[in-house]
Amino acid sequence: MAIEKALDFMKNPLKANIKNPLKKQKKVIGVSPDALVFRGVQRRETVDIQLIDFDSDKLEEVSIVDIKKFKDLINTDTVSWINVNGLHDDTIISEIGETFGIESYVLSDIMNTNLRPKVQEHDNYLFVSLKMLMHDEDLNEIDVENISLIIMDHVLISFQEKEGDVFDPVRQRIRDQRKRIRTFGTDYLAFALLDIVIDNYIYSTSALGEKIDELEVDLLEDPDEKLLGRINLYKKEINYLRRYIKPGQEMILLLSKMETPLLKKRTAPFYKELVDNVQQASELTDSYREILSDQLNVYHTTMSTKLNDVMKFLTIFSVIFIPLTFIAGIYGTNFEYVPELDYRYSYFIMWGIMVVISIFMIFYFKKKKWL
Amino acid sequence: MAIEKALDFMKNPLKANIKNPLKKQKKVIGVSPDALVFRGVQRRETVDIQLIDFDSDKLEEVSIVDIKKFKDLINTDTVSWINVNGLHDDTIISEIGETFGIESYVLSDIMNTNLRPKVQEHDNYLFVSLKMLMHDEDLNEIDVENISLIIMDHVLISFQEKEGDVFDPVRQRIRDQRKRIRTFGTDYLAFALLDIVIDNYIYSTSALGEKIDELEVDLLEDPDEKLLGRINLYKKEINYLRRYIKPGQEMILLLSKMETPLLKKRTAPFYKELVDNVQQASELTDSYREILSDQLNVYHTTMSTKLNDVMKFLTIFSVIFIPLTFIAGIYGTNFEYVPELDYRYSYFIMWGIMVVISIFMIFYFKKKKWL
Amino acid sequence: MAIEKALDFMKNPLKANIKNPLKKQKKVIGVSPDALVFRGVQRRETVDIQLIDFDSDKLEEVSIVDIKKFKDLINTDTVSWINVNGLHDDTIISEIGETFGIESYVLSDIMNTNLRPKVQEHDNYLFVSLKMLMHDEDLNEIDVENISLIIMDHVLISFQEKEGDVFDPVRQRIRDQRKRIRTFGTDYLAFALLDIVIDNYIYSTSALGEKIDELEVDLLEDPDEKLLGRINLYKKEINYLRRYIKPGQEMILLLSKMETPLLKKRTAPFYKELVDNVQQASELTDSYREILSDQLNVYHTTMSTKLNDVMKFLTIFSVIFIPLTFIAGIYGTNFEYVPELDYRYSYFIMWGIMVVISIFMIFYFKKKKWL
């Protein structure tokens, strides 16, 4: 019976806690790498583009409608951050590509939300793509989203399908006039965005980690079959996180070692920090995996010890009755001459002998530590 | 009984789903590396050679009969793609070798369908050999095929035993006048062909992956012995795919790092893309392997929990009857003087006591959570 | 029953033995890397700063109150060791930063006690951060503490939250006029401090190791369920130590390979020594992990052998009575004509047969080595 409850719990573990719009896409075979095909799940109706243009003195925020006027809006002496929400419209993506001179196969990559995290150096820009993991505390689920960045000398373009308020802290820091973010260039801005992504890696892992820690307490206090479902669920979730964090780590490491004029020397320490952070995230998933695997062992051992104790108890219980029933059987025989049967107190003596045998056996099993 | 069904299912797992004409070849020991011996399974009667000759303006498709006229057909200012279907005829292979100046030990490698994926640089050409994995949706089987490419400055020769319509999308792209494939050289054409191979790696793995995901659902809903057969089967299949994909990944990585005038700088990003894709394929097989291994654990745990529950129930059932049978045995004894026997309502009292004992035991086991 | 005792023991293993003020901090997402926010658990009321200023001739120890007078106190021809206890006051940290020209993101790292061990080279200083593990013999617990060092040409600043008397041996060596520590520069002083940290790694691991060795003896003498709790506990603790020692090892290796004028050539052998020591610590944790895993195997095998022996004994006990009870049953039947029943000595013959059967069965089981 207990197993059923555990299974009920396990039935839809992934759906319940991880929202992954990246899956379920069949790769189209043999198309040109330039083909602008959206590969992913459309998560919004329209494409929404915002421009934040700033230097240390001034700050301008615009919502862009006509992409063709882009060029006019952008000054080469300020930093322009263009955030594109919505990747499913190939005409818009292609217009952005033309405006900023982005190769068509890079645009194709931007529109592919199943892309493996990567970093690519081009003549006048860096292309960075990685996964964002966002833990939604209300829904208690982790949302996976593909993020692409185009880092140019004065312009940074960020792409994502779903509008995330995830970059809001950076917007806020730009508005609040914090020094470095306003005076350093696009490379520092890119760092700030990537930093948020990595912070979310750590945060998502920690959120799962807390649940694993709670499970540990339950495991020690009252281990029952339901816990197995939870252990397996968390194991799946942590593997899931790992599958996105590990290639992200690889990518960040590559980026930090890249020698390109687009990443200025003064931002190098920040990118090193990024490497440290993503490594911390990655080590965190590793250690929670280990913890889960230990928990699984503790669970199995506890359960099997429990079962063994029950079976041993039941067996011993049976064993005690076996000689007693045998004795009763002996005096149930219908032999003509059974001397004990005729003695008046035989019945009571039989009871006495049975009690003595039982006590002796219990005592013996106790001594052997079987009970 | 249930095990038999599982075993029936497992009996010919590989035959059912993976068609591998590459196996079962005994290596001939000590022959010269130049010997032109076909090593593989002949899968077609004749050798069929097609030539596609094109530049940005013109396009010509010919089926070649007389190999000796090759040279005349090929212009040095166009790209010529020669596709050879059928490797079993050593005279044809050797004539091609003579025409294009291909070393005889390379020809020997081309005729060996059991070759480990490799890439070799020669004076005037690159030799590339790898495995194609094609998932046939109708038959639900994976077909393995060895593909060799000779990449020269103006000519690309592709070899395979079975005619595959697998390269058709590339032919179509050439015919449809897509720009890059017509204007870039043989290196881009080679990329396009390799891209299809890698796409098929991903696709074959995904096709298997979907079956694994379905199994997951079944595993949680109604785990029975049949599932074990499926888990073991998929495990074998995924290992099978891995055995071809991993060396392919190695080879693609080597190719992408090769410094040769035959791979022009402008195609470098495409080869990097290829590296990313094959790594994705490889990671996909890795994660499905992990998933399968977790599923196996879940299966074993579920099955053993089920069995334990059954055995515990049966044991408890027996244990409840043991004291009852003992009591009945007591009053089956033939002692002359058993006072209870003479009392008129003893029989009913005995029943009452038995009911009380049973209820108490059930209650006790429930409290101990053994039931 | 026994399992409960084991579980009691395991209930709060971590709390009992490892005091980790570093955990339970949620990372704030999206803040600037310069933000001076204390991330950790405040472990003292005030901030306490000591200065030891020395060269081979003179030695001065001062407790500093006004940080602004720092500069006056420090001579460029002596070595000045500033030890800061207490990281929670951002104004003090920031003032120190201004006085010595330390970048604000480094100060931010100093205030983050959850930082991954790291080493960073800056224009005029090295920044080193790692974890201290202190084994408190009285409380039998391991205390984790983050330590940061700023190594400048003539000044070394060490930061920690809790005042540790951990660096006292170094202070003592400075006071006792030992040669090298007084005549070599800040790099040797830093080595001396790091050496203490690494020594504590080895010592903490050894302290745990001794408990593991004791457990081994118990395991072989009297294995019971309580041991399982201890094995699991020590496994958790050793993993815990590993999680801090491994990144520390990485960091020390990086430091020893760093080419910077701040680490003079004459101290290089000492840093190599440090690398050897931390590697020894790391190998020690590895081998205790292996030992624990072997112990777990021995425990499981012992327990299961024990259980199997019990169950086999009980089963054999039952089996011996089965034919006896059957015989008694036979002669309890009420058939009209059972010839044996009428023979006067039948009852005794039955007993005789039963004894013979029992002896034969015991003998048979002994011969088969089942008993």
Next chain:
Amino acid sequence: MAIEKALDFMKNPLKANIKNPLKKQKKVIGVSPDALVFRGVQRRETVDIQLIDFDSDKLEEVSIVDIKKFKDLINTDTVSWINVNGLHDDTIISEIGETFGIESYVLSDIMNTNLRPKVQEHDNYLFVSLKMLMHDEDLNEIDVENISLIIMDHVLISFQEKEGDVFDPVRQRIRDQRKRIRTFGTDYLAFALLDIVIDNYIYSTSALGEKIDELEVDLLEDPDEKLLGRINLYKKEINYLRRYIKPGQEMILLLSKMETPLLKKRTAPFYKELVDNVQQASELTDSYREILSDQLNVYHTTMSTKLNDVMKFLTIFSVIFIPLTFIAGIYGTNFEYVPELDYRYSYFIMWGIMVVISIFMIFYFKKKKWL
């Protein structure tokens, strides 16, 4: 009982299938590395030396008696292949060494058949040592033999203890006037010999692999205890092969990367081929190891499922009789007043109730899928 058969089968697994004269040698401690001591098992009476001297035009085969006349026999404008069968005679080995200027510690290595595969560059020759694995189809055993090669500019000397007809294909190719082997130098000849060794690695592994594949079929059709012995045996054999192939692979890789005038540029592609082949052999052993480990799992699972089914069946069988026996016991009591006893059809009603209970229980267990 079944286990005994399996154990019989396992008793001398290694002796039965792998003939290893290399083992059982105690290393002599502290002797000079120059000492010419034969370390191995003498496998022939005499030492037999053959010389094949050839260039593209002429070919001469001689059996050598007087080693001192070596120099006269050898022309510097031809290739001379000296094959030495028999390593146990130190005077002959030492004379060869003197004649060709081979260092005494190399001679010592040649006489040590337990040597780890190695390649060493010397002033005027290369020294190569590796293991030959020969699968004898008639005896169905694998024979291990140490092979040493001295590759000089015009002379190649091959050493082995037992005369093997293993190099016959090369001799045949030399006699048959195949071009490259006659016109290329000693480096190509060495390649041809090494190629045979590697081919035998693949062949020996495949021969074992076929037996493993057969076992797979048996495992699925009729799994019994005998299979366990075979799995363990093959596991041991595959580990055995691995232990020789892996260091061989290492050595071949080293050799192929060696920059020495003795290995001419034109033979480089052949040595690369060699690397590919040995890697294939090595991967083959890896994948058979995996297959065996999977088979072991399938075996254990199948066996335990079988056992569980048996035990469940037996338990259920017992459980069905328990209430029936209890009922019979009830009516065997001798109470004065048991109303049912007096009713004429009670006996038949009792039978009826028993049948109903049995059917109900069977039905219940079927429904629960326990039967």
Next chain:
Amino acid sequence: MAIEKALDFMKNPLKANIKNPLKKQKKVIGVSPDALVFRGVQRRETVDIQLIDFDSDKLEEVSIVDIKKFKDLINTDTVSWINVNGLHDDTIISEIGETFGIESYVLSDIMNTNLRPKVQEHDNYLFVSLKMLMHDEDLNEIDVENISLIIMDHVLISFQEKEGDVFDPVRQRIRDQRKRIRTFGTDYLAFALLDIVIDNYIYSTSALGEKIDELEVDLLEDPDEKLLGRINLYKKEINYLRRYIKPGQEMILLLSKMETPLLKKRTAPFYKELVDNVQQASELTDSYREILSDQLNVYHTTMSTKLNDVMKFLTIFSVIFIPLTFIAGIYGTNFEYVPELDYRYSYFIMWGIMVVISIFMIFYFKKKKWL
């Protein structure tokens, strides 16, 4: 019962077979790296120093009493080998240090017998430290000893606590006028000493390996619980050896790659030989570890198969009696009208039916292969 014997055997496994005076030393925390403190177990009363001074012509052996006269004894045109037995006297060590210009922190390392194997290059000498493993055949135990070497241009100093006759073969070779050891310098002498250490690695491992091979035979012939103790013991011992051999291997590799005028080019091949030998030792421990792990599996499988066979037999035995006892119970009922009871031959018919049922069940179980 059997388990107790196994446990008796296991009780003091390490003490019985490995004598390790290196353990049980608490590291002193915070002392200067120059402090000359003996860390280890004193194994002899006095310090004993011998000098062997030789070149190709002459040979002088002296036992030294006054260390200060060292300088006079040593000629720069001969090779002087000073062997120091006894490390516990800091004044002697320090005097040696002063005489030969050895840094105090190196002396400190020499006096630390717990040191991790290392090699250090200094201005005028190399410092080498590693573990000696000596297998004592009489006591059947392995003795661990720390060995340090100081390799100078004309002087080689070897340090060890316990006098070992372990270097006697080298002394003998020096006395016997073998060429190379007398004419080559200290680097060759150091090689000869290290060679003995490595030979002992191989020998100790082989000695343990032979016991493991014997165990294999026992395991297949008569597996009982005692074997488990031996497997676990050998596993511990092999891990123990590994823990010393692996860092030794690392150290030898480092030494062989060191570019220093102290290691002349002519001895390079000997150091390469050393690398090969230590790798062979290391691979030997690896393969014995694998063998032990396989043996453990075979043991567990055999034991569990045995137990399962016993339990199955017992269960089947019980099951056969269950219906028989039931039938007897039926005819023990006291119903007024049980028609069978009155028929004269009923009793014999009952016996007949019982025999038939028993035979049928045995036949059925045989057919099902349960018996």
